Amino acid sequence: MKFTIGIPAYKAAFLKECIQSILDQTYQDFELVIVNDASPENVDAVVKSFNSPLIKYYTNEKNFGAENVVDNWNKCLSYAEGDFFILMGDDDKMSPNYLLEFNNLIEKYPACGVYHCRTMVIDENSNIVKLTDPRPEFETVYDTILQRIEEKRMFFISDYVYRTATLRANNGFYKLPLAWGSDDISCYIAAREDGIAHTNVPLFMYRRNQQTISTGGNINIKMDSALAEERWLMEFLKTEPVDKFDKILRQTILQTVRVYSQKKKIRTIYSSDETNPVILFWTWYKQRKRYGLSIDELIYAAMMKIKENRKARYER
Numbered sequence: 001m002k003f004t005i006g007i008p009a010y011k012a013a014f015l016k017e018c019i020q021s022i023l024d025q026t027y028q029d030f031e032l033v034i035v036n037d038a039s040p041e042n043v044d045a046v047v048k049s050f051n052s053p054l055i056k057y058y059t060n061e062k063n064f065g066a067e068n069v070v071d072n073w074n075k076c077l078s079y080a081e082g083d084f085f086i087l088m089g090d091d092d093k094m095s096p097n098y099l100l101e102f103n104n105l106i107e108k109y110p111a112c113g114v115y116h117c118r119t120m121v122i123d124e125n126s127n128i129v130k131l132t133d134p135r136p137e138f139e140t141v142y143d144t145i146l147q148r149i150e151e152k153r154m155f156f157i158s159d160y161v162y163r164t165a166t167l168r169a170n171n172g173f174y175k176l177p178l179a180w181g182s183d184d185i186s187c188y189i190a191a192r193e194d195g196i197a198h199t200n201v202p203l204f205m206y207r208r209n210q211q212t213i214s215t216g217g218n219i220n221i222k223m224d225s226a227l228a229e230e231r232w233l234m235e236f237l238k239t240e241p242v243d244k245f246d247k248i249l250r251q252t253i254l255q256t257v258r259v260y261s262q263k264k265k266i267r268t269i270y271s272s273d274e275t276n277p278v279i280l281f282w283t284w285y286k287q288r289k290r291y292g293l294s295i296d297e298l299i300y301a302a303m304m305k306i307k308e309n310r311k312a313r314y315e316r
Contacts, residue, residue: 003030003099004164005086006076008069012041014091014207016049017126021205022088023052027099031056033079037072038063067221069179073157074172077164085164087157087173093126093205101201102161109138109197113166114190117203119159124209132159135198141191142241142249145233148184149253149260157183159204166190174232178218180225185232192236219272223291226268230261262297269293269301275309277302 005022009015022032032052036043036059047057056079064071073087084106088094098117105115121130132154136143147153160183167173167190174185187196237254241247274280281302284293 001029001031001082002027002103003084003086003161004080004082005030005032005088006073006080007032007034007088007090008037008072008076009034009043009047009090010037010039010041011090012039012043012046014209015043015046018088018090018093019047019050019055021093021096023050023054024096025094025099026096027103028054030054030099031080031082033076034058035060035072035076035079037065037069067177067218068175070173070175070182073179073182074175077167077172080164083164085162085167086160089156089158089206091207091209092156092158093122093207095203095205097201098203101199101203105197105199106161111194112191112197113163113194114187114196115161116187116196116198117159117161118198118200119154119156119204119206120202121154122205122207124207126205126207128205129208131202134200137199138195138197140195140241140243140246140249141188142246142253144191144196145188146249146253146256149233149256151260151263155183155187156204156206157186158206160187162186162190176225176228177221178225180222181229185229188236219268220287222268223265226261226264227291229264230257233257233261265291265293266297266301266304269298270304270308275305277305277309280305 032055034047034055034057038060076087077085102115118134119132120128123129148155170189174182174189176182237250241250269284281298284298
């Protein structure tokens with residue numbers, strides 16, 4: 001079997017659209033593995049409304065929860081029989097030519113452990129509101145990391161296709177709480193040896209809605225994940241690459257990664273539900289040593305909260 005598409009299912013609202021977009025693929029050499037994470041929503045009814053031999057349905061006895069969502073990602077992976085693995089969000093969609101285009105890309109770059117496509121960001125009514133950036137057809141992991149930490153690119157877990165053997169050799173998707181950075185690091189690990197191939201055909205549809213994990217969650221857990229991502233990057237960069245151009249990119253990354261981490265921590269602070277900038281400042285001031293936060297960073301986060309509050313009042 002060529003492809004396994006896994007859905008770690010919890011939310012039912014858009015699940016039917018997600019499944020239908022997968023079953024509508026023009027390239028049909030695939031299986032669809034759905035793992036219900038003991039959801040309180042009516043996921044069973046949605047899945048059972050489809051009568052397709054391509055679907056394999058499993059239900060977890062115990063809910064992994066949002067903090068440990070990567071465990072359910074890897075549960076989906078454990079059932080995979082395809083040579084290549086795609087992890088789909090339960091509210092996202094595929095274009096009908098998703099698998100066909102990736103199959104063509106795999107044939108052109110057979111050595112890669114990971115592949116990528118352009119993404120359409122959609123709203124709750126499936127209207128396209130944004131198109132992600134084009135990328136070179138092939139690049140090394142150092143190019144990928146640099147473009148990401150310079151914040152020139154958006155990443156989503158489902159615009160990647162992984163070689164199943166590569167994922168399994170690396171113990172599955174890299175686990176961070178709330179999957180906050182797990183998609184990035186999983187890509188870096190898979191691309192470390194043989195780079196990553198891209199298609200600029202928009203194939204994946206990421207749905208931006210209020211139920212998305214990345215728009216909510218515990219702020220302290222996200223901060224812990226941001227620090228863990230920084231540690232992973234610094235550990236990865238200890239090894240100097242062989243290629244002369246990758247050596248140059250590595251030096252640039254080393255000069256950039258601290259700023260990237262600093263920005264991510266500041267954004268995490270001011271994206272919290274606390275609307276009072278003074279309370280926000282003092283809450284994080286008490287935790288500044290744990291997270292390595294400077295006074296300047298806390299002041300900047302408070303100022304961004306003031307700006308956010310003004311914008312919200314203006315929009316009302």
